[in-house]
Amino acid sequence: MNSPNPQDSADSAVICSAKGCRAAAVWVLAWNNPKLHTPDRRKTWLACEEHREHLSQFLGVRGFLKDVVTLAEWEASAAGR
Numbered sequence: 001m002n003s004p005n006p007q008d009s010a011d012s013a014v015i016c017s018a019k020g021c022r023a024a025a026v027w028v029l030a031w032n033n034p035k036l037h038t039p040d041r042r043k044t045w046l047a048c049e050e051h052r053e054h055l056s057q058f059l060g061v062r063g064f065l066k067d068v069v070t071l072a073e074w075e076a077s078a079a080g081r
């Protein structure tokens with residue numbers, strides 16, 4: 001599958017994962033490919049308002065999409081607060 005910008009580390013600039021998009025990300029799409037990942041593994045894509053729908057659908061039709069949360073929510077839960 002064709003992955004957009006590889007951007008798994010949280011410390012890089014928070015930019016939308018859609019191809020060619022440089023907008024600030026607002027959403028986190030958590031996904032898992034059962035053929036590649038163990039069930040509890042979560043890959044993440046970042047999305048701006050404009051691309052949330054597009055990226056969600058891309059993952060959704062493949063059955064990969066697990067969760068869509070705001071970036072603020074994601075960071076709060078990642079920090080264990």
Ligand SMILES: [Zn+2]
Pocket residue numbers: 016017018021022023047048049050051
């Ligand atoms: Zn975007």
